[in-house]
Amino acid sequence: MIKGYFHCFSGVSGDMLVGAFLDSGVELTELQSELSKLKLTGYRIYSEKVLKNGLGGTKFKVEAAQDHPFRNLNDILNLIEQSGLSKSVKQKSVKTFELLGEIESGIHGCDIGKIHFHEIGAVDSIIDIVSVFICDQLSGIDQYYCSKIHIGTGFTNCDHGLIPLPSPATSALLRGLPTFSLGIPGELATPTGAALLKILVDEFDRYPAMIIKDTGYGAGSRDLKTPNLLRLIIGESSEDMAGNGFQTDQIVLVQANIDDMNPEYYHLVMDKLEQAGTVDVFLEQVIMKNSRPGVILNVLVEEQNLLPVGNVILRETSTFGLRFQKLNRFKLVRKIKEVKTDYGPIKVKLGLIGDDLIKIAPEYRDCRRISIEHNIPLDEVYQLAKSKFNQEHKI
Numbered sequence: 001m002i003k004g005y006f007h008c009f010s011g012v013s014g015d016m017l018v019g020a021f022l023d024s025g026v027e028l029t030e031l032q033s034e035l036s037k038l039k040l041t042g043y044r045i046y047s048e049k050v051l052k053n054g055l056g057g058t059k060f061k062v063e064a065a066q067d068h069p070f071r072n073l074n075d076i077l078n079l080i081e082q083s084g085l086s087k088s089v090k091q092k093s094v095k096t097f098e099l100l101g102e103i104e105s106g107i108h109g110c111d112i113g114k115i116h117f118h119e120i121g122a123v124d125s126i127i128d129i130v131s132v133f134i135c136d137q138l139s140g141i142d143q144y145y146c147s148k149i150h151i152g153t154g155f156t157n158c159d160h161g162l163i164p165l166p167s168p169a170t171s172a173l174l175r176g177l178p179t180f181s182l183g184i185p186g187e188l189a190t191p192t193g194a195a196l197l198k199i200l201v202d203e204f205d206r207y208p209a210m211i212i213k214d215t216g217y218g219a220g221s222r223d224l225k226t227p228n229l230l231r232l233i234i235g236e237s238s239e240d241m242a243g244n245g246f247q248t249d250q251i252v253l254v255q256a257n258i259d260d261m262n263p264e265y266y267h268l269v270m271d272k273l274e275q276a277g278t279v280d281v282f283l284e285q286v287i288m289k290n291s292r293p294g295v296i297l298n299v300l301v302e303e304q305n306l307l308p309v310g311n312v313i314l315r316e317t318s319t320f321g322l323r324f325q326k327l328n329r330f331k332l333v334r335k336i337k338e339v340k341t342d343y344g345p346i347k348v349k350l351g352l353i354g355d356d357l358i359k360i361a362p363e364y365r366d367c368r369r370i371s372i373e374h375n376i377p378l379d380e381v382y383q384l385a386k387s388k389f390n391q392e393h394k395i
Contacts, residue, residue, distance in 0.1 A: 001142045001143060001236070001237045001247045001248065001249055002139075002140055002141050002142050002143075002213075002234065002235075002236055002247075002333070003141065003142065003143050003144070003145065003208045003210045003234070003235055003236070003237060004139070004141040004143070004144045004145070004232055004233070004234050005144075005145045005146070005147070005207055005208060005210075005232070005233040005234075005235075006020070006144065006145070006146040006147065006197065006201065006230065006231070006232055007147045007230065007231035007232075007233065008146065008147050008148070008149045008150055008189070008197075008230055009147065009150055009226060009227075009229075009230075009231070010150055010188060010220065010224060010226045010227060010228045010229055010230065011149065011150045011151065011152065011187075011188025011189040011190075011193065011220070011230070012149060012188075012189050012190070012193035012194065012196075012197060012230055013128075013189075013190040013192060013193040013220060013230075014125065014128030014129055014131075014132060014190070014192040014193055014196060015059075015060045015061070015062070015128050015218070015220070015221075016060075016193065016218040016219065016220050016229070016230040017128075017132045017135075017193065017196055017218055017230060017232075018031075018060040018128060018131045018132055018135060018218065019047065019057060019058040019059055019060040019216075019217070019218025019219050019230070020057075020058070020216045020217060020218030020230050020231065020232035021132070021135035021136070021138075021139055021216065021218070021232065022047050022058045022060060022135070022216070022218070023057055023058035023216030023217050023218060023232070024139070024214045024215060024216025024232050024234055025139070025214050025216070025234075026135045026138045026139055027138070028045070028046070028047055030138055030337075030338050031045070031131060031134055031135060031138070032045060033338060033345050034085065034089075034134045034137075034138075035127065035130065035131065035134065037083050037084035037085050038079065038080070038083045038085065038126075038127075038130060039079070039082070039083055039084075040079065040123060040126065040127070042064060042065035042123060043062055043063060043064040043065070043123045043124070043127060044062075044063050045060070045061065045062050045063075045127065045131075046061055046063075047059060047060050047061065048061070050219045052217075052219055052220075052223065052224075052227040052228045052229050053223075053224075053226070053227040053228075054227070055217065055227045055229060056217065057216075057217030057218060057219040057227075057229045058216065058217065058218060058219060059218075059219040059221075060128075060131070060218065062123070062124035062127045062128065064122065064123035064124050064127075065123075070122065071126075073097060073098070073101040076097050076126060077094055077097060077098075079126070080093050080094055080097075080130070081094070085130070085134070086137060087274070088133070088137060089130065089133045089134055089136075089137055091277065092133040092136070092199055092200075093129055093130050093133050095199050096129050096133075096195050096196060096199050097129070099173070099195050099198060099199070100169070100173075100191060100192070100195050103169050103172045103173055103191070103195075104169060106172065107168050107169060107172065125192060128192060129192060129196065132196050132200070136200065137336060138336060139234070140333075140334060140335045140336065141234060142247070142249070143202050143208075144200050144201045144202050144203075145201065145202065145203050145204070145206055145207065145208050146197055146201045146203075146204045146205070147178075147204075147205065147207075148178040148179060148180045148204075148205055149174065149177060149178065149179045149180075149189050149194070149197070150179070150180060150181065150182065150184075150188050150189070150226075151165070151166045151170070151174070151179050151180070151181050151188055151189045152165050152166065152181070152184050152185060152186045152187050152188035152189070153165055153181060153183055153184065153185055153186075154185040154186060156186070156187050165186070165187055166187070166188075166189055167187065167190075167191060169191040169194075170187075170189050170190065170191050170194050173191055173194035173195050173198060174189065174194050177194075177197075177198075177204055178204055178205040182225075182226070184224055184225055184226065186222065186224075188224075208235070208237070209237065210235030210236060210237050211235050211236050211237075212233055212234070212235040213234050213235050213236060214233075214234040215231065215232070215233050215234070216231070216232045216234075217229040217230070217231055217232075218230045218232070246330040246331065246332065246333075246353060247330065247331050247332070247333050247334075248328065248329070248330045248331075249328075249329060249331075250303070250326050250327065250328055250329070251279060251300050251301070251302065251326070251327050251329055252300070252301050252302070252303050252306055252324050252325070252326055252327070253298065253299070253300060253324060253325055253326075253327050254298075254299040254300075254301060254306070254309055254310065254313065254322055254323070254324040255296055255297065255298055255299075255322065255323050255324070256296070256297045256313055256317060256319040256321070256322040256323075257286070257288060257294060257295075257296055257297075257319070258294060258295050258296075258297060258317055258318055258319050259288045259292045259293065259294030259295070260318050261295075261317055261318040265316070265317070266283065266295075268316070269297075269312070269313075269316045269317055272312045272316055273299055273309060273312050273313070276305060276308040276309045276311075276312050277301065277302070277305035277308060277309070278299050278300065278301050278305070278309060279300040279301060279302065280298075280299070280300040281297075281298070281299050281300075282298050283295050283296070283297060283298070284296040284298060297313065297317065297319075299313070303326070306324065310322060310324075332351035332352060332353060332358055332359065333351070333352040333353070333354075334349060334350065334351060334352075335349075335350045335352065336348070336349055336350070337350060337389065339385055339388040339389050339392060340388070341370075341384055341385065341388055343370045343373070343374050343376070343381075343384075344366075344369075344370055344373075345366070346362055346363060346366040346367060346370065346381070346384075346385040346388075347362075347363040347366055348360060348361065348362050348363065348385055348386075348389050349361045349362075349363065360386050360389055360390075362381070362382050362385035362386060366385075367381040367382055367385065
């Protein structure tokens with residue numbers, strides 16, 4: 001299992017998180033390619049190496065037009081949902097903006113649909129948030145941990161005047177999370193940064209046992225008494241290394257026996273289960289009591305998504321109950337790369353045992369899109385993607 005540890009010794013913001021991913025190995029060109037699927041114009045992104053108190057890091061920057069419109073929550077969610085981004089990036093980005101909207105509406109005492117996000121709805125903030133989850137996808141990290149979060153002191157200006165630090169939104173988002181302060185004046189932890197950690201991180205205030213593979217530093221804008229950097233340490237659990245390079249984890253298998261439902265319903269049920277965050281959904285034909293033909297609905301899901309998945313099954317199918325069990329599994333280490341072809345980019349999933357490349361699997365949705373757009377046989381697109389990958393990596 002690949003683990004990531006966020007060391008927030010100078011706070012956290014969206015651009016610092018992106019910078020840390022880039023500094024630890026995520027390619028800016030791959031991030032740019034994925035962001036092009038967002039259908040957002042009037043900006044450009046770039047990165048640069050900087051020094052903060054003698055320590056090097058990467059500063060991620062977004063340059064946006066000054067006359068861009070401010071957006072409410074629905075505007076932003078529609079922009080994300082209608083994009084060509086992956087399902088995982090869409091879901092996590094939407095959850096982040098919904099969390100920010102919920103916090104802001106509670107603070108200002110108004111309906112969530114009427115919240116105008118101002119700074120958070122600006123192009124650069126939208127790019128920061130979506131970029132974090134694209135980098136998460138490209139990095140191949142399975143599990144995130146985080147240190148105590150350094151928060152600043154004093155006051156800062158906003159549209160409503162001077163407000164105390166940490167800001168009311170940041171304070172609400174950090175509720176239940178470990179924090180500390182060295183009395184440094186200014187905003188160190190931003191609402192966007194706090195919300196992103198809430199969505200990404202599996203466990204706070206614990207450093208995981210792992211063999212370190214990469215370290216990256218994402219830079220903030222200001223110069224502080226401490227190096228204004230966020231550190232991302234990436235490693236592989238020692239258990240995985242001892243297990244001949246395989247990853248091990250747990251998954252939940254949810255099952256329901258069904259023999260009295262219109263088979264036309266299964267298509268929608270499976271779509272809704274996918275939206276609820278499943279790993280896989282499949283059906284098995286069985287003969288049930290009284291010799292009735294039936295179906296076992298099987299759903300593989302991560303434990304944190306068990307309740308939403310169970311809710312879909314009980315609401316959308318005819319079953320009165322379901323069963324579930326935790327399963328141990330081991331699998332190839334997975335990484336996502338992108339190859340450039342004359343017809344457009346294609347993501348390729350790699351399967352590794354240790355450092356040995358075992359499998360290359362082009363992404364079906366990318367290949368299907370190119371096959372349809374250019375009237376090329378699907379298998380030909382698959383072979384082209386594999387060939388391009390082999391050429392680029394001299395395999």
